[in-house]
């Protein structure tokens with residue numbers, strides 16, 4: 001790599017155009033949860049884009065071309081550090097892109113800028129740097145023993161087939177940090193009567209999302225090929241998963257890293273459950289006289305457009321009344337856990353989680369329903385020591401309890 005293309009080498013033409021396209025109009029600021037809780041301009045989407053343009057100009061602009069790029073030290077180090085922090089403090093929720101007046105796809109642009117930072121030794125930050133080693137060692141980003149992946153939550157009465165058309169991927173966050181959710185998945189799958197298969201706890205390794213989102217892409221191809229081949233050998237036609245980040249990377253990026261179309265389809269557990277309710281394989285037998293509010297996970301709603309299915313499940317429960325957050329569906333507000341920022345920028349994450357909890361309480365919801373293991377963990381954390389409290393339930397945990 002020459003110094004000339006130091007800030008552009010790994011960007012696609014579309015991403016370069018997107019960086020140029022930002023008019024600095026500021027429309028997206030109204031939707032950025034990190035802006036809301038910190039009020040710091042450097043984190044804002046137009047400011048990040050402006051700073052990145054400055055770096056490109058300094059290293060590959062006309063002056064740099066005529067007189068040679070500046071020495072590495074000539075780029076303002078403090079500015080660079082501010083920029084790196086801003087890129088990693090962002091939760092990569094994509095709300096800015098959803099409302100961008102020129103259609104910049106920020107849910108993709110920010111992770112790509114992180115990859116740029118990693119390539120230059122400027123990222124990742126804090127404990128994110130431990131992720132590749134942890135995944136290499138144990139198969140999961142939490143560095144927990146692979147053998148413990150399923151044993152503390154998988155329901156005894158649910159049978160897993162050796163081979164089946166349906167494969168179930170629990171995912172690391174659910175398996176290690178959000179047991180009610182994955183237990184609910186397994187109970188719903190089991191109740192449907194559809195045979196399903198799973199990989200062994202040693203073979204069900206990380207989907208790659210934590211590495212992707214922190215810009216550490218070196219292991220991705222191996223990890224993804226290993227998983228796709230393992231499921232292929234089980235003969236599955238559909239891979240079902242409940243974690244929005246897993247579903248997102250599986251649908252959007254696995255084919256790219258695998259090098260061709262996947263030999264099976266990817267479905268979110270709510271899509272599976274809606275079909276099973278519609279074709280009579282699942283029947284809701286109990287009523288629930290409650291006012292529920294549903295939080296859309298960013299990587300499920302904005303990421304892959306799954307908005308109606310969770311609501312359809314909740315509406316089909318007799319007695320339920322459903323209320324909405326002001327920001328919902330494509331405009332939902334990040335719970336604070338996104339972008340692998342939750343363990344590095346803990347205070348931001350808690351403040352964002354509390355915005356959601358407060359609104360749910362103000363709207364007099366009896367329960368906050370979620371469908372993401374990271375939201376599950378983060379919302380519970382945000383309630384600790386908070387004056388407002390609400391019952392939080394995963395959507396499959398709820399459905400499983402009513403069948």
Ligand code: SF4
Nearest residue numbers: 032090091093094096
């Ligand atoms: S992706 Fe989300 S957190 Fe990041 S700048 Fe955009 S709105 Fe803010």
Ligand code: SF4
Nearest residue numbers: 022023025026028100
């Ligand atoms: S809405 Fe789009 S064009 Fe306007 S400042 Fe934000 S990123 Fe730039």
